[in-house]
Amino acid sequence: MSKEPVAVIGVGQTKHVAARRDVSIAGLVREAARRALDDAELTWADIDAVVIGKAPDFFEGVMMPELYLADALGAVGKPMMRVHTAGSVGGSTALVAASLVAARVHGTVLTLAFEKQSESNAMWGLSLPIPFQQPLLAGAGGFFAPHVRAYMRRSGAPDTVGSLVAYKNRRNALKNPYAHLHEHDITLEKVQASPMLWDPIRYSETCPSSDGACAMVLTDRAGAARAPRPAAWMHGGAMRSEPTLFAGKDCVSPRAGRDCAADVYRQAGIADPRRDIDAVEMYVPFSWYEPMWLENLGFAAEGEGWKLTESGVTELDGDLPVDMSGGVLSTNPIGASGMIRFAEAALQVRGLAGEHQVDGARRVLGHAYGGGSQFFAMWLVGAEPPTS
């Protein structure tokens, strides 16, 4: 028996900022959910189930906050699930919600991910001491910087590639009204002159700490037929996980990422991702991850990803635009960041991405990763319903 096709008919985001002191956690998530419902021209009563995701509960200091958020998300009397798969969680959450539709358990599902980082300090929330384990330094940058250095050594990429990614993404963010960082006076020189945080990662090459939420309304064929605006159709979706650290792990290009992409491409009938995919919303928390993931996802041969970045292929008007929204480098409410990638991919194929719309985007990949480069979640959405 074939799966029910899954359509995205509503997308909503908050304006991401450093601190939303004007709203509670409930107020924040409700704002995004309300906008997704408005986009789909639906009401709370049209929703059959709610699937919510976020990163560690310590980031807000609320244990299993979905219990308290049931009322704000109109979930009372409905099924409500809470997903947590580290940084990939926003993507995984969308995929769990999509499964409910694909399996015909529910017709229309609201999925939402959020982080209100201003409630605590995420860097130290990530740095709790673990007995008998090596401390992973302070924050995520300390963990990932050696992997970036390994990539630079392996590929022979020039030192400047990271700054090109940051400069591009921050300029893209200027075209996205929901992006957190709007640096109107950004220049490449400023990025390259910013302080070194975790060599080789400079301050301007790291993601901000944001408060924000992102929501989507997913529905079946019948729901899509009633939708007032074009739908984005899911053509493939997958999750893959591997252990954090083990002998032989490729930290630069983890196999779980390659396997996950291969699974998505197989489902979507993508033979050559570079040719068949029009744009990518990629999870790039540190600038160098753009060339690294370009290789991991099969858009470039090993050691060649940086050449796409350097030659402008990934620019908004390039041949394969990456992070048109400004990406994680411009907006990072951690738990929501993966879902924002998925939702921005959907907006592109719906033709509703506004100023950062890529002309003629028909097939776009949304990508998320988390943990120690070990959890991957991806989906490929298209402007047309899947044929098989």
Place this chain on the structure above:
Amino acid sequence: MNREIAVVAFAQTDHRRTSDESSEVEMLMPVLHEVLARTGLKTADIGFTCSGSSDYLAGRAFSFTLALDGVGAWPPISESHVEMDGAWALYEAWVKLQTGDADTALVYSYGKSSPGSVRDVLTRQLDPYYVAPLWPDSVALAALQAQALIDAGRTDEPALAAVGARSRADAETNPHAQLRGSVSQGEYLVRPLRTGDCPPIGDGAAAVILAAGERARDLCERPAWIRGIDHRIEAHGIGVRDLTDSPSTRLAAERAGAFERPVDTAELHAPFSSQEIVLREALRLDDGVRVNPSGGALAANPVMAAGLIRIGEAAARIHRGESDRALAHATSGPCLQQNLVAVLEGDPR
């Protein structure tokens, strides 16, 4: 929808007050090995893996990532995690199998309550602005529910004591239970609940394997077919709820088909004796139904795993031929806020 999916194997730890000498991974590993051994499957044979646990119990962020090392996720696996009781991880796996993307699933969950004060920890689940600052603990909230039941004339203290006594007597034959045999009803912990009305605090883990269709018949002599499974949540504020009723349990049971035919067994996740009273009524269980033959959560309550254990225990009775149609229930949140119901059946004998 409606692919035939069954629980084909179940394993659990011996639940204990403390497990200081082992990490969560070390506690979980033997259970994973046991559940795989029961089916002869290896990690690489499993189509989908899903787990449930809580960072707040572990006391650190991303605690589930280390558990993944215990699974042996290499080559990389298709895997997900819920910050919920393992019963919901099983639900996610059931959905995944319904899509046809996988034919087998490994589900596990674990929780160590011993490192902290679980009564205090669970207060962090409450509305962070208006309720959590008051630190009302899980026993105090359950006591409000018990008092509401007594005030409504639906139970009394001797009836509550009988629930606890029956549970621990039944647990005599459950080698994994933490509290067994004759247990004193004790002093009031929070009036009207005495220690005997409350669950033991302990550590434990559990794992289940699901399989679809013929695969299930290959892996298990008498699979426990999931005929229906559903879960529902209620409002968070206990002031807006009728604590003597559980409409979410009733609705989930209806959706799971529990009322279509009587069940012979019910494994209820009722950590407090008073909650069994609420659940029995919501589920319309009469005296002919064998309730919590394992001893239930009053005999062992490893938080985050206790709900999955109810499904596992109900399935194991079907595997052993001791039940033909069983109901399993899991709960989460204060005073039964969120509830899951599964109906399991064995093939006719």
